[in-house]
Amino acid sequence: MITITDITKDYGGKTAVHNLNLHVPDGKIFGFLGPNGAGKSTTIKMMTGVLPMDTGHIVINGADITEEPLKAKRQFGYVPDKSDSFLRLKGREYLNFIADLYGVTEEKRKERIAYYTEELEIHDALEDQIHTYSHGMRQKAVLCGVLLHQPDVWILDEPLTGLDPKSAHTLKKLMREQADAGKTVFFSSHVLEVVEQLCDEVAIIDKGTLRFQGDMHELKEEFREGRNLESLFLELTGDA
Numbered sequence: 203m204i205t206i207t208d209i210t211k212d213y214g215g216k217t218a219v220h221n222l223n224l225h226v227p228d229g230k231i232f233g234f235l236g237p238n239g240a241g242k243s244t245t246i247k248m249m250t251g252v253l254p255m256d257t258g259h260i261v262i263n264g265a266d267i268t269e270e271p272l273k274a275k276r277q278f279g280y281v282p283d284k285s286d287s288f289l290r291l292k293g294r295e296y297l298n299f300i301a302d303l304y305g306v307t308e309e310k311r312k313e314r315i316a317y318y319t320e321e322l323e324i325h326d327a328l329e330d331q332i333h334t335y336s337h338g339m340r341q342k343a344v345l346c347g348v349l350l351h352q353p354d355v356w357i358l359d360e361p362l363t364g365l366d367p368k369s370a371h372t373l374k375k376l377m378r379e380q381a382d383a384g385k386t387v388f389f390s391s392h393v394l395e396v397v398e399q400l401c402d403e404v405a406i407i408d409k410g411t412l413r414f415q416g417d418m419h420e421l422k423e424e425f426r427e428g429r430n431l432e433s434l435f436l437e438l439t440g441d442a
């Protein structure tokens with residue numbers, strides 16, 4: 203579970219996120235939706251402790267990201283929208299490093315690395331350095347790192363962008379399994395079809411301000427005759 207209370211972030215006088223409140227429950231796939239520049243990545247960076255917030259609190263599974271950063275960070279796995287870290291490591295070295303960080307046993311890491319890298323089709327690239335990987339392959343390597351230590355909370359920034367159809371299908375299946383196991387799945391997107399197909403609950407943000415939060419059923423109730431998610435999104439984000 204993630205609770206965000208009254209968070210605000212200014213970048214040199216420009217407000218990127220303004221008094222945002224969100225409750226991300228367990229057992230559901232939660233989509234965080236908004237146009238380019240809406241404040242999604244800024245919010246995710248504050249959730250994961252990458253950026254300090256100016257005001258407010260974020261609590262992840264009972265741990266405050268500012269007051270108990272290590273405890274909070276142990277609760278989640280994070281896949282950023284761009285991954286340019288550990289480029290000199292080979293894929294297998296990176297995954298072993300993650301397994302060491304999170305204390306995954308030899309037996310479990312062997313089994314999980316084999317399973318998830320096969321599922322996401324990067325097994326054949328494990329002996330190559332990450333700088334030779336494509337954007338999608340890097341994302342899959344980071345995703346395997348998250349799957350390897352099986353955190354309760356997943357925080358994924360645009361996770362399906364750049365994935366081929368088969369890998370996107372596999373990731374959607376894994377997200378559903380995680381939610382069905384009563385865990386937390388939070389992801390950002392501006393692809394409406396993905397959100398419509400996958401989410402149980404959504405929040406829509408625009409210009410740093412929350413425009414809607416509710417389940418897909420409530421969102422669909424907002425649809426009037428002849429309107430779809432796209433027209434509703436455009437109306438909520440002020441572009442209709």
Ligand SMILES: Nc1ncnc2c1ncn2[C@@H]1O[C@H](COP(=O)(O)OP(=O)(O)OP(=O)(O)O)[C@@H](O)[C@H]1O
Pocket residue numbers: 213216217218236237238239240241242243244245392
């Ligand atoms: N480091 C920064 N310095 C100054 N302004 C920034 C910085 N990072 C983001 N911004 C601004 O903050 C606002 C929110 O940006 P953010 O990256 O959070 O949006 P987003 O919803 O993730 O967009 P996208 O879908 O395009 O990735 C934008 O107006 C952006 O220009």
